[in-house]
Amino acid sequence: MEKQPVVITGRIRLKRFDPAYCGGRDKAATKARTEQLGRRIGELQPKLHANARHAVLLIFQGMDASGKDGAIRTVLQYVNPAGVQTANFKVPSAEESAHDFLWRIHQAVPRRGSIGVFNRSHYEAVLAERVLGLVPKQVWRARYGQIVDFERMLVANGVVVLKFYLHLSRREQAARFKERLANPEKNWKFSHADVATRQHWDDYIAAYEDMLNATSHPAARWCLVPADRNWYRDHVIAATVHRALKALKLKWPKPAEWQARVRVK
Amino acid sequence: MEKQPVVITGRIRLKRFDPAYCGGRDKAATKARTEQLGRRIGELQPKLHANARHAVLLIFQGMDASGKDGAIRTVLQYVNPAGVQTANFKVPSAEESAHDFLWRIHQAVPRRGSIGVFNRSHYEAVLAERVLGLVPKQVWRARYGQIVDFERMLVANGVVVLKFYLHLSRREQAARFKERLANPEKNWKFSHADVATRQHWDDYIAAYEDMLNATSHPAARWCLVPADRNWYRDHVIAATVHRALKALKLKWPKPAEWQARVRVK
Numbered sequence: 001m002e003k004q005p006v007v008i009t010g011r012i013r014l015k016r017f018d019p020a021y022c023g024g025r026d027k028a029a030t031k032a033r034t035e036q037l038g039r040r041i042g043e044l045q046p047k048l049h050a051n052a053r054h055a056v057l058l059i060f061q062g063m064d065a066s067g068k069d070g071a072i073r074t075v076l077q078y079v080n081p082a083g084v085q086t087a088n089f090k091v092p093s094a095e096e097s098a099h100d101f102l103w104r105i106h107q108a109v110p111r112r113g114s115i116g117v118f119n120r121s122h123y124e125a126v127l128a129e130r131v132l133g134l135v136p137k138q139v140w141r142a143r144y145g146q147i148v149d150f151e152r153m154l155v156a157n158g159v160v161v162l163k164f165y166l167h168l169s170r171r172e173q174a175a176r177f178k179e180r181l182a183n184p185e186k187n188w189k190f191s192h193a194d195v196a197t198r199q200h201w202d203d204y205i206a207a208y209e210d211m212l213n214a215t216s217h218p219a220a221r222w223c224l225v226p227a228d229r230n231w232y233r234d235h236v237i238a239a240t241v242h243r244a245l246k247a248l249k250l251k252w253p254k255p256a257e258w259q260a261r262v263r264v265k
Numbered sequence: 266m267e268k269q270p271v272v273i274t275g276r277i278r279l280k281r282f283d284p285a286y287c288g289g290r291d292k293a294a295t296k297a298r299t300e301q302l303g304r305r306i307g308e309l310q311p312k313l314h315a316n317a318r319h320a321v322l323l324i325f326q327g328m329d330a331s332g333k334d335g336a337i338r339t340v341l342q343y344v345n346p347a348g349v350q351t352a353n354f355k356v357p358s359a360e361e362s363a364h365d366f367l368w369r370i371h372q373a374v375p376r377r378g379s380i381g382v383f384n385r386s387h388y389e390a391v392l393a394e395r396v397l398g399l400v401p402k403q404v405w406r407a408r409y410g411q412i413v414d415f416e417r418m419l420v421a422n423g424v425v426v427l428k429f430y431l432h433l434s435r436r437e438q439a440a441r442f443k444e445r446l447a448n449p450e451k452n453w454k455f456s457h458a459d460v461a462t463r464q465h466w467d468d469y470i471a472a473y474e475d476m477l478n479a480t481s482h483p484a485a486r487w488c489l490v491p492a493d494r495n496w497y498r499d500h501v502i503a504a505t506v507h508r509a510l511k512a513l514k515l516k517w518p519k520p521a522e523w524q525a526r527v528r529v530k
Contacts, residue, residue, distance in 0.1 A: 050453040084346035187520035255452035
């Protein structure tokens with residue numbers, strides 16, 4: 001097993017990374033630190049909004065039950081909901097299918113000043129669509145380059161793109177599915193599709209691995225997040241989002257010159 | 266001055282309502298209660314999501330600086346941002362202007378299971394568009410009925426529509442504008458348009474009054490919110506949202522029958 005490289009810069013093999021990795025960290029201390037990072041993210045967002053020069057887009061991918069929803073909730077718990085735009089990409093509608101695969105994605109890109117969340121994304125076009133054989137190989141292979149070009153354009157236009165792959169073990173997924181079936185507050189989360197998808201586990205892992213290697217480009221790297229432990233997963237993501245916001249060096253905008261001449265009567 | 270009727274069911278005159286009204290309440294105790302209501306709203310949202318049978322749409326209207334942003338932030342502070350869809354309606358684009366006035370509004374209606382927020386709304390079509398003379402009288406007058414019909418359709422299709430008019434005094438607006446000009450963290454909120462709009466104060470009040478009287482229909486009443494005191498404003502809104510969510514009697518969905526036969530391997 002390799003130490004977890006949070007950011008993918010070279011070629012990786014997924015099986016070398018332990019989904020239960022936590023860097024020997026203490027759970028309670030890490031949760032407290034994540035909470036603190038969450039507060040800071042909440043404090044930085046109003047400045048992002050006031051300047052309206054950048055948008056921050058968080059892309060979440062991972063197997064069912066890898067904790068995409070939970071991570072989003074924890075990391076953004078102190079952010080004003082009005083400053084967040086979330087998009088859930090489900091099976092494309094007839095209208096969406098009649099367009100290129102990036103058409104519906106582009107529409108959901110957050111406006112400047114806000115934080116966007118993609119709960120699943122354009123990457124399903126090289127994951128589910130590949131594994132289920134919905135498109136031929138030459139089509140999904142060509143999409144890697146199209147995705148990189150699209151993301152580069154977004155970044156060049158002020159969108160900070162952060163991509164999180166939530167790395168879950170097959171065993172931990174089974175435990176979470178059983179919990180969903182047993183717990184009346186979680187039954188509704190369990191769908192027929194979950195069972196079907198689990199049967200393609202190895203195909204999905206292969207598709208994820210190819211995706212990570214083909215699309216972790218300098219403008220928008222993939223972050224590999226060990227996901228068997230919720231608290232470590234949330235910490236890695238919160239730290240990454242916080243670092244990205246801090247790097248923008250956000251200040252309150254300077255007043256416009258005309259403001260000095262205004263008299264409110 | 267009349268006691269503040271939170272819900273408008275008959276004909277009202279705005280000047281009879283004191284924007285600084287607070288029902289003799291204690292500030293600290295009221296803020297604590299609002300916080301508690303906010304937590305409960307945060308707890309009810311996951312059930313709204315799990316059932317995905319209703320959407321809740323909060324519509325905010327009010328003069329500049331009446332506190333629409335602040336109220337949204339406070340009331341939804343404990344709600345998972347992924348469960349909230351916010352729409353800010355600014356001056357219509359060329360594409361939007363080429364359609365009927367409800368076209369862009371309809372697109373922003375929240376999906377079932379989520380809380381939608383309209384920061385300004387279709388009501389601008391009978392407020393700004395009327396006051397600025399952008400459309401003739403017979404056009405904006407006809408819109409009252411069109412709005413009522415539209416909202417009735419939404420309600421019949423599972424959308425709970427809550428409409429808040431934030432009632433601010435001209436004097437308090439001046440104080441808030443001065444604060445925005447003086448405070449470097451608030452400069453960015455102050456725009457040329459704010460000065461211009463203030464000059465039409467009486468015309469706007471007349472337009473608001475007509476709007477409230479014409480569109481507070483049984484399926485979606487207007488809630489008149491005294492807005493000179495932030496803490497009372499937030500309390501009235503939080504209590505109204507909480508009451509509406511409770512009235513849905515949300516329970517966790519029953520498990521589907523097939524779930525009993527699933528074995529996770």
